[in-house]
Amino acid sequence: MGKATLVIANKNYSSWSLRPFMAMAMADIDFDEKFIRFGEPRFGRAVRKISKAGQVPVLLHNGLTIWDSLAIMEYLAETWPDRNLWPKNKAARALARSACAEMHTGFKSLRDVCPMNLRRPQRAVAMNAAILADVARLEALWRQCRKAHGKGGPFLFGKFGIADAMFTPVVTRLETFDIKVAEDTQHYINAVLATPAFHEWKAAALKEKWIVAEDEVD
Numbered sequence: 001m002g003k004a005t006l007v008i009a010n011k012n013y014s015s016w017s018l019r020p021f022m023a024m025a026m027a028d029i030d031f032d033e034k035f036i037r038f039g040e041p042r043f044g045r046a047v048r049k050i051s052k053a054g055q056v057p058v059l060l061h062n063g064l065t066i067w068d069s070l071a072i073m074e075y076l077a078e079t080w081p082d083r084n085l086w087p088k089n090k091a092a093r094a095l096a097r098s099a100c101a102e103m104h105t106g107f108k109s110l111r112d113v114c115p116m117n118l119r120r121p122q123r124a125v126a127m128n129a130a131i132l133a134d135v136a137r138l139e140a141l142w143r144q145c146r147k148a149h150g151k152g153g154p155f156l157f158g159k160f161g162i163a164d165a166m167f168t169p170v171v172t173r174l175e176t177f178d179i180k181v182a183e184d185t186q187h188y189i190n191a192v193l194a195t196p197a198f199h200e201w202k203a204a205a206l207k208e209k210w211i212v213a214e215d216e217v218d
């Protein structure tokens with residue numbers, strides 16, 4: 001099997017790039033990275049040469065081009081079935097897929113006001129009712145997954161999987177923006193932030209010097 005290449009943008013800001021990185025690194029899948037920097041005029045052109053959708057992340061593997069974080073992680077689960085990126089149990093898998101789909105299209109208020117910015121010092125911003133509703137929904141969803149299927153470890157379905165990779169960026173937002181959460185939510189946040197994959201990503205993010213003004217809310 002050929003080696004995969006993951007096309008990503010700035011580690012400090014690119015929340016969508018972080019997702020497949022987490023899934024691949026935590027599943028011990030060997031891959032190269034291709035970096036395309038946000039904010040430079042060539043970004044769009046460079047990405048479109050690889051994928052006409054014009055967005056990162058993109059996965060290149062065995063002659064295939066797969067774009068969109070969730071599509072990439074579905075491909076990973078199919079191509080490396082022994083890594084159990086989805087839960088084995090069908091009911092757990094259905095819940096994991098539903099949670100990922102909800103994350104993919106939802107939590108817009110939280111995402112709009114609190115962009116991922118890993119170097120930002122931890123500081124709260126004013127919360128509105130819509131953001132608080134997003135946070136409450138996240139907590140309820142994580143609690144549901146953990147209660148039903150989380151016995152085997154600290155992650156949503158026990159062992160780290162696609163659902164956790166999908167939520168990693170929002171985990172960082174809760175931390176960066178010092179959003180108050182319940183104790184069980186905090187345990188989950190700590191578990192994700194303590195993974196070797198996240199440490200590796202964040203260390204690289206902190207070395208980046210580029211500023212993307214629209215993601216700097218202060």
Ligand SMILES: N[C@@H](CCC(=O)N[C@@H](CS)C(=O)NCC(=O)O)C(=O)O
Binds near residue numbers: 013014016056069
């Ligand atoms: N649905 C896509 C969204 C990807 C996305 O929004 N990527 C951002 C970077 S984090 C991007 O490439 N933005 C550049 C642009 O839209 O021009 C996914 O999940 O991969």
